Amino acid sequence: MDYFDVNLDLSDEDLALKAAAHQFAKEVIRPTAKALDEMTPEAVIADGSPLWPFLRKAYELGYHKMLIPEPFGGMGLNPLQVNIVMEELAWGSFGLAVHLATTSFVAYTACFTGNEELIKEFTTPYCECTDASIRSCWGGTEPDHGSDMIGMGEAFFYEPNVRTNCLARRDGDEWVINGQKAAWVSGGPIATHCQLHVQSDPSMGISGFSIFLLPLDLPGVSKGKPLNKIGQRDLTQGELFFEDVRVPDKYRIVAPDMYGAMEEGILSLANSWMASWATGLARAAFDEALTYCKERVQGGRPLAEHYTIKQRIFEMFARVETCRALTRAAINLNMNIAPGFPEYSMAAKITATKLCLENANDAIQLLGGNGLSKEYLVEKLFRDARASLIEDGNNEVLARHGGHTLFDTYPRSRSDIVKLDLGEG
Ligand SMILES: Cc1cc2nc3c(=O)[nH]c(=O)nc-3n(C[C@H](O)[C@H](O)[C@H](O)COP(=O)(O)OP(=O)(O)OC[C@H]3O[C@@H](n4cnc5c(N)ncnc54)[C@H](O)[C@@H]3O)c2cc1C
Incomplete structure (x- = not known):
């Protein structure tokens, strides 16, 4: 199901990226993720695993370099486009969406060093790679x-x-x-x-x-x-x-003198990506529940026609939109500035991961016994969502850190914003 995007500012290019990522998520990511979910961890990485054709396809399409700026050979997406694509990929599967981003970390970081030698060694070959041999x-x-x-x-x-x-x-x-x-x-x-x-x-x-x-x-x-x-x-x-x-x-x-500041910068980015993936999962759970409630008949009519079901589905919809709005604000801010305002990404990550777990939980409840069955997607969404509250920082610890930032820096002013300039590469 293609989910309506209420942002009227999306360009034709944004919409095309969204449609292409959605198609990849539906046709490649969903079936691959289902197969991998049922395999042992050893089988997932063995020769012949569906993980390999998935990675090769993703690299061929350029999704492995979606974070990397164009001057360095990447896709050159703007922050909103990164959010759009990440959300779609995670609608397919949170785990595989994370995998694709993780695989670019060395190349991504190298291009911010400004060091020609490192960029040549780590970024250029990665961006040119189409067979997924560099990860x-x-x-x-x-x-x-x-x-x-x-x-x-x-x-x-x-x-x-x-x-x-x-x-x-x-x-x-x-x-x-x-x-x-x-x-x-x-x-x-x-x-x-x-x-x-x-x-x-x-x-x-x-x-x-x-x-x-x-x-x-x-x-x-x-x-x-x-x-x-x-x-x-x-x-x-x-x-x-x-x-x-x-x-x-x-x-x-x-080196150590810059380590704390760098960690904070990394969290400002990575937490905004986590929130984008969580939005995709929240949406996948909403989609599954909506579709099921239109089909399943109880009390002589589809579940969707019962008043309380409409209310429950609406709450799921509101959570998706909350995740998306907060995440887009955070990613747009923190992928455009240096060193970043971590409290925004942390607020987005904590909120979106909690809400995606709530949506997955509600989807299971709305599917009743079927929600617990491996025949349906929602039990996997629930398990995937659960991990996200710990991934990239336990939510409580991130909240503590976000709180520190608030007390140390507020009230913020617009003069705190330093726009990121990546130059010509
Ligand atoms: C799916 C997934 C992917 C991940 N990917 C990576 C990766 O690619 N690379 C990588 O290096 N790591 C990765 N991690 C690790 C992740 O960053 C850590 O799991 C996370 O930071 C929490 O650390 P921990 O699991 O050791 O929990 P702990 O730090 O042991 O926390 C246990 C509990 O204690 C609480 N707690 C901890 N410290 C304090 C404190 N000082 N005060 C009060 N309460 C506290 C926490 O909130 C939590 O509830 C990943 C984790 C997951 C789940």
């Missing part, structure tokens, strides 16, 4: 440190000598990395490259992190078993291990 991941979370990683502003974040599970030690012109990242690294099991967040100055505690971009075929890198989880089972996840991995200094793009 990245983001390795931040560690077995002993989840929410700690986004504890900017909290005393523990700066506490010296906090032990992390992964450490980078300087050795001349190189860094030597030892330790591991948690099983939560999205795309980790199939990634060829990683954006690695790793402690490099233990005297600064967790704030003493650096960010590296690196290929994962370096000697000493290995991977754990892919993770088995309740929802977003089509999003492959797994540990990364590092044993005396030697990395040239040129791969370090952020």
Whole structure:
């Protein structure tokens, strides 16, 4: 079902992008996601898995570079278009939509460094790739440190000598990395490259992190078993291990003095994308419930003709529109400015993930027993939605951080806005 978009400012190009993404979501993402959801994590990444033709098709269509600006070889979408496409892809499947974005993280980050050499190594080949042979991941979370990683502003974040599970030690012109990242690294099991967040100055505690971009075929890198989880089972996840991995200094793009600010910038972007995907899921649940209620007859007439059902469906519709409005405001702000206003993206992420879970839950209730059956989509939507309240930061921890930002910076003024200028690449 094609969902009406109330934004009268959408251009013909926006509408064409939306229609194409919707068709891809319906014809390719939905059936792939259903198959992957029923497979073991090992089978999902094995040769012959439907994951591979899906990725190749997505790369051929250019969806792997949807975040990358045109001067660097990307699709060059504006923030509203990113939102539109992300929402459509996640209508197909939240997990696969996340997978496609994650795979671009190294190339995306490299193009903001302004470093020609890194752009040539990490961004250009990725944008030219059409066979899905280059895929990245983001390795931040560690077995002993989840929410700690986004504890900017909290005393523990700066506490010296906090032990992390992964450490980078300087050795001349190189860094030597030892330790591991948690099983939560999205795309980790199939990634060829990683954006690695790793402690490099233990005297600064967790704030003493650096960010590296690196290929994962370096000697000493290995991977754990892919993770088995309740929802977003089509999003492959797994540990990364590092044993005396030697990395040239040129791969370090952020040093500890800028780490906290960079994390905040990343959250400002990533949370607005999470909110876009959550909007897509909220809409998928609404669509399923609406269609079912028109067909299912109880009390001698379709469910849709019962007064209370109309009210319940309307509440689902209102949640979709709330998600979309808040998300578009956040993404439009934070993809256009530097360093970003994280509280807007956090408000959008927290609200949209909560509302998408409510919609999935209500869809199950409206389908009755059928809602619990694997024959219908809504039980998968519920499981996928549940994961989103933890993904990219637990909602409570994000709210705490958003609260800090408010007390530190409000009232904001328009002079706080610094427009992002990507130049000519
Ligand atoms: C689907 C999915 C995809 C993900 N993808 C990636 C990825 O690509 N790369 C990556 O690095 N990570 C990824 N993550 C990890 C994710 O970022 C972490 O799961 C998240 O930050 C929470 O960390 P945690 O799971 O260790 O929970 P914990 O931090 O252990 O939190 C447990 C509970 O304690 C609460 N809590 C934690 N700290 C505090 C505090 N100081 N005060 C009060 N309450 C607190 C939390 O709100 C939560 O309820 C992913 C997670 C999911 C679910």
